[in-house]
Amino acid sequence: MLHIGNHLSCARGYEAMAKHAILLKADTFGFFTRNPRGSRVKALDMEDIEKFLHVIREQGFAPLVSHAPYTLNPCGAKEQVREFARQAMAEDLRRLEYLPGNYYNFHPGSHVGQGIETGIEKIAEVLNEVLFEGQKTRVLLETMAGKGSEVGSTFEELREILDRVALRQHMGVCLDTCHVWDAGYDIVNHLDEVLDTFDRVIGLSNLYAVHLNDSQNPMGSHKDRHAPIGEGRIGFEALSRVTNHPALRHLPFILETPHDSDEGWAGEIARLREAFQE
Numbered sequence: 001m002l003h004i005g006n007h008l009s010c011a012r013g014y015e016a017m018a019k020h021a022i023l024l025k026a027d028t029f030g031f032f033t034r035n036p037r038g039s040r041v042k043a044l045d046m047e048d049i050e051k052f053l054h055v056i057r058e059q060g061f062a063p064l065v066s067h068a069p070y071t072l073n074p075c076g077a078k079e080q081v082r083e084f085a086r087q088a089m090a091e092d093l094r095r096l097e098y099l100p101g102n103y104y105n106f107h108p109g110s111h112v113g114q115g116i117e118t119g120i121e122k123i124a125e126v127l128n129e130v131l132f133e134g135q136k137t138r139v140l141l142e143t144m145a146g147k148g149s150e151v152g153s154t155f156e157e158l159r160e161i162l163d164r165v166a167l168r169q170h171m172g173v174c175l176d177t178c179h180v181w182d183a184g185y186d187i188v189n190h191l192d193e194v195l196d197t198f199d200r201v202i203g204l205s206n207l208y209a210v211h212l213n214d215s216q217n218p219m220g221s222h223k224d225r226h227a228p229i230g231e232g233r234i235g236f237e238a239l240s241r242v243t244n245h246p247a248l249r250h251l252p253f254i255l256e257t258p259h260d261s262d263e264g265w266a267g268e269i270a271r272l273r274e275a276f277q278e
């Protein structure tokens with residue numbers, strides 16, 4: 001069974017997201033823990049969370065892949081920027097304890113001219129401050145496209161971050177197909193080799209989720225512009241090989257594709273399910 005869903009808005013609460021996912025024939029989904037650009041969070045509605053937990057248990061959902069806001073930069077040059085990252089992550093992780101067993105994905109950050117090594121150290125520093133013993137959420141580093149001064153566009157950089165985290169047992173990686181392609185990993189013609197490299201550098205056992213996106217740009221472009229599945233430079237065939245790959249097929253796949261309406265995501269989910277070899 002393919003575990004797949006798309007990114008949903010949290011605006012109407014958790015139970016509404018789960019029900020929305022079911023309508024799209026999804027059995028997982030992604031969501032922002034707060035407004036992707038802003039910093040404010042609503043108080044948790046415990047009644048809504050109870051109903052939500054009931055729905056996802058009853059429907060046998062795969063782990064959900066929540067997403068930290070884009071504005072969060074644990075390796076910013078300014079202390080104020082890193083302090084926001086620390087506070088937002090700590091608060092998100094506290095809130096996610098009410099939805100145990102799910103994932104919290106974040107963009108490692110942009111070193112803004114300080115250099116990759118400094119970036120890596122600062123990211124690990126923030127993680128070491130916010131992770132806590134016994135937490136029930138796994139924190140995932142997302143593979144990045146390498147636009148601007150982004151850290152995490154090579155598997156080696158992600159490995160270096162992981163190596164510096166004390167509570168590494170609560171960490172993992174989320175592979176974004178658009179990002180790795182834009183970063184220069186040829187998942188169209190050499191998927192096996194890319195996954196072998198991932199395994200050698202990070203270990204496939206540390207891979208917990210996939211962001212499934214097509215890309216508007218050619219391999220190695222470092223652009224990070226997502227395209228609907230089958231409408232970009234990666235293409236449907238290659239993305240279906242990703243969902244069917246023996247090393248990946250058990251993971252939750254989250255679509256972050258641009259569409260104006262639900263039909264777009266429902267269509268992608270249906271098509272990818274159809275192409276999945278049980």
Ligand code: FE
Binds near residue numbers: 067107142
């Ligand atoms: Fe992301």
Ligand code: FE
Binds near residue numbers: 142176211256
């Ligand atoms: Fe992504």
Ligand code: ZN
Binds near residue numbers: 176178224225
């Ligand atoms: Zn992206």
